[in-house]
Amino acid sequence: MLIFILKRLAIAIPTLLVLITVSFVLMKIAPGTPFSGDKAIPKEILANIYARYGLDKPEWQQLLEYIWNIVAHFDFGPSFKYKDRTVNEIIAQGFPVTFAYGTWSFLIATIVGISMGIIAAIRHNTLVDYFAVGITVGAQVAPTSSSRRFWFSCSRSGCAGFPAAAGTVGTGATSSCR
Amino acid sequence: MKLQAILTAARIGVALLATTALTAPVFAAEVPAGTKLATDQVFKYRVLDNIRALDPQLAEDVDTAYVVSQLFEGLYNEDALGNPVPGAAESYDVNADNTVYTFHLRDAKWSNGDPVTAGDFVYGWQRAVDPATASTYAYYLGLVNVVNSDDIVAGKLPVTDLGVKAIDDKTLEVTLKASTPWFVKTLAHSTLFAAPKATIDKFGADWTKPENIVGNGSYILAENSPGERVVLKRNPNYWDDAKTVINEVQFLTINDENQGLTRWRAGEVDQTDVPAGQYPALKAELPGETYSVPQFCTYYFSVNMTATAPDALKSKQVRQALNLAIDRDVIVNNVLQGGQTPAYSFTNPHTAGFEMPTIPAASMSQADRDAKAKELMTAAGYGPDHPLALAYIYNTSEAHKKIATVVGQMWKEKLGVDLSLQDMEFAILSDMRHEQNYQLARNAWCGDYNEASTFLSLHDSKSEQNDSGWANADVDKLLADAKVSANPNEQYKKVEEIAAEEVPIMPVYFYAKVFMQKSNVKGWPFNNVEQIWYAKDLYKVE
Numbered sequence: 001m002l003i004f005i006l007k008r009l010a011i012a013i014p015t016l017l018v019l020i021t022v023s024f025v026l027m028k029i030a031p032g033t034p035f036s037g038d039k040a041i042p043k044e045i046l047a048n049i050y051a052r053y054g055l056d057k058p059e060w061q062q063l064l065e066y067i068w069n070i071v072a073h074f075d076f077g078p079s080f081k082y083k084d085r086t087v088n089e090i091i092a093q094g095f096p097v098t099f100a101y102g103t104w105s106f107l108i109a110t111i112v113g114i115s116m117g118i119i120a121a122i123r124h125n126t127l128v129d130y131f132a133v134g135i136t137v138g139a140q141v142a143p144t145s146s147s148r149r150f151w152f153s154c155s156r157s158g159c160a161g162f163p164a165a166a167g168t169v170g171t172g173a174t175s176s177c178r
Numbered sequence: 179m180k181l182q183a184i185l186t187a188a189r190i191g192v193a194l195l196a197t198t199a200l201t202a203p204v205f206a207a208e209v210p211a212g213t214k215l216a217t218d219q220v221f222k223y224r225v226l227d228n229i230r231a232l233d234p235q236l237a238e239d240v241d242t243a244y245v246v247s248q249l250f251e252g253l254y255n256e257d258a259l260g261n262p263v264p265g266a267a268e269s270y271d272v273n274a275d276n277t278v279y280t281f282h283l284r285d286a287k288w289s290n291g292d293p294v295t296a297g298d299f300v301y302g303w304q305r306a307v308d309p310a311t312a313s314t315y316a317y318y319l320g321l322v323n324v325v326n327s328d329d330i331v332a333g334k335l336p337v338t339d340l341g342v343k344a345i346d347d348k349t350l351e352v353t354l355k356a357s358t359p360w361f362v363k364t365l366a367h368s369t370l371f372a373a374p375k376a377t378i379d380k381f382g383a384d385w386t387k388p389e390n391i392v393g394n395g396s397y398i399l400a401e402n403s404p405g406e407r408v409v410l411k412r413n414p415n416y417w418d419d420a421k422t423v424i425n426e427v428q429f430l431t432i433n434d435e436n437q438g439l440t441r442w443r444a445g446e447v448d449q450t451d452v453p454a455g456q457y458p459a460l461k462a463e464l465p466g467e468t469y470s471v472p473q474f475c476t477y478y479f480s481v482n483m484t485a486t487a488p489d490a491l492k493s494k495q496v497r498q499a500l501n502l503a504i505d506r507d508v509i510v511n512n513v514l515q516g517g518q519t520p521a522y523s524f525t526n527p528h529t530a531g532f533e534m535p536t537i538p539a540a541s542m543s544q545a546d547r548d549a550k551a552k553e554l555m556t557a558a559g560y561g562p563d564h565p566l567a568l569a570y571i572y573n574t575s576e577a578h579k580k581i582a583t584v585v586g587q588m589w590k591e592k593l594g595v596d597l598s599l600q601d602m603e604f605a606i607l608s609d610m611r612h613e614q615n616y617q618l619a620r621n622a623w624c625g626d627y628n629e630a631s632t633f634l635s636l637h638d639s640k641s642e643q644n645d646s647g648w649a650n651a652d653v654d655k656l657l658a659d660a661k662v663s664a665n666p667n668e669q670y671k672k673v674e675e676i677a678a679e680e681v682p683i684m685p686v687y688f689y690a691k692v693f694m695q696k697s698n699v700k701g702w703p704f705n706n707v708e709q710i711w712y713a714k715d716l717y718k719v720e
Binding site: 032045053082 | 609
């Protein structure tokens with residue numbers, strides 16, 4: 001079992017490195033800059049912004065430094081969008097909320113799911129079985145929008161200790177004249 | 179004897195100064211006697227997920243600027259009509275040719291109790307143009323003519339060469355490279371706020387965290403959770419705190435307009451935008467809480483005026499015909515329905531001191547415009563036998579798509595023009611416009627300060643924002659003359675008239691901001707076209 005886990009972890013590392021490289025290349029190919037706004041930025045200012053974020057260096061160097069900082073320091077660098085925050089800070093803000101939701105969902109799904117399964121197996125082909133399977137399948141197919149509404153109202157009224165207002169970090173819409 | 183000579187010289191100097199010591203009353207929450215104030219003085223404002231950096235020199239989005247304007251204060255603020263009113267400065271003097279401004283600061287404190295000094299403004303302004311700060315708005319100082327700012331941004335001069343210096347702790351002298359009679363109107367922009375040097379030196383990039391930040395505004399930062407909320411509390415050290423009524427300001431991130439409306443109805447926010455197309459219905463349902471006010475922006479089509487444009491667009495007659503055939507009334511009354519007004523010229527009509535030019539097309543009936551358009555098109559050699567095909571690019575949005583479709587239809591029916599539409603990400607549109615890699619493109623401009631040059635300088639052939647690539651020597655000269663003119667409206671009118679004749683842009687409409695606001699919120703500056711507001715001026719009634 002331990003060897004299996006270690007193997008999976010060993011495969012995960014190069015996979016992540018490949019993913020980082022691929023997304024880095026995709027970002028570079030995409031037109032526009034992370035700093036494009038309503039108003040065109042004069043080229044001198046754009047050069048200053050690029051220098052501040054190290055984007056004036058050769059691209060291979062940017063990629064290597066990015067990966068090295070993650071591997072050696074677990075540092076994902078500055079955020080291009082929230083200019084007074086680092087990516088680590090943004091993760092630190094959202095992670096506890098995601099972790100809480102994830103943990104609760106996992107516990108509820110496992111406990112309720114396994115219990116229902118056991119009950120359904122013991123009382124095979126009875127009303128209890130149909131009921132248990134019905135609920136499980138119903139929960140599977142229920143649209144997330146409606147279940148989300150339920151859990152959201154639940155979390156806002158404070159039941160079950162859910163933190164209110166889960167990270168709504170979203171599309172980063174725009175300012176006035178777009 | 180020597181002293182006598184100096185004193186005489188000083189007296190002559192003072193006499194030469196066109197002293198403009200403003201004595202206007204300071205704007206604050208003006209609560210009429212007998213008003214029953216609500217016990218709950220918390221103002222809740224909806225924002226998009228774009229509160230990016232609570233640093234006056236790095237703020238760029240409108241919503242971020244709103245937060246920063248509560249935390250910090252410039253030399254002058256704006257009142258409910260958009261006029262400058264004393265902020266950190268009490269008064270100013272200016273020399274005869276409007277190139278040297280001397281500001282006299284009031285006795286004010288930072289939120290940590292330190293005095294606000296002229297040196298704090300020098301530091302803030304130097305910081306804005308310092309290449310190491312990499313502020314997107316670094317060009318703002320050049321825009322308002324502060325000496326050497328462009329060369330400092332380009333790394334050619336040290337920041338200490340910037341045209342701003344502290345004569346003493348309470349006197350700030352600003353030197354401008356050209357006559358700028360409207361300079362005081364530019365000071366409410368956060369780029370020109372003071373910055374607390376000691377705090378920034380101590381905490382570096384972390385200085386804007388709630389536990390570190392120091393400001394000179396009417397509020398201090400209590401919480402900052404990007405993507406969720408920003409909470410501000412009153413700053414007891416603010417010089418006018420005694421007149422402040424709102425105790426807490428909450429900026430709540432709600433990206434979706436319809437969700438914003440639902441939460442407004444539930445009383446969770448005091449103000450929210452009206453979702454597209456819902457203004458008439460909401461106005462009928464809640465007339466006392468639905469507002470449409472002029473906004474300092476113009477919507478227009480950019481025309482590629484460079485060598486890369488198709489031959490048809492190089493014809494002035496074709497450009498004029500296309501421009502005339504756009505029925506603006508249909509767009510504002512039937513498509514947008516939010517109180518927008520038709521535009522036939524570029525500068526926003528609500529610009530302070532601006533006199534609207536006489537554009538012939540503006541006073542014609544649409545039938546006459548259409549007839550003229552057909553005539554011009556035929557004269558240019560296009561018609562049913564020789565149809566014209568053009569391409570229009572815009573950034574993805576329902577409203578932009580509707581306008582593009584409607585205009586395409588108008589051109590097709592009236593002029594037989596086939597308009598192909600292509601939508602794209604805003605960043606891509608912005609780049610393509612900038613490189614004149616288009617035929618016709620959606621565009622919009624919001625003024626940075628309340629004076630006509632904030633719009634018309636876009637027609638300058640050297641302007642970074644001149645997306646049309648239009649170069650007209652007369653226009654360049656008029657704009658240069660306007661800078662030193664006693665009445666720049668003369669030059670501005672001529673620029674508008676030349677632009678209406680040459681059609682490098684086709685103005686479509688002047689923006690309106692449509693929003694819902696709870697009836698118990700008072701003091702909102704509805705007539706400030708730049709939508710600059712300060713929570714210190716608001717109050718809530720029972």
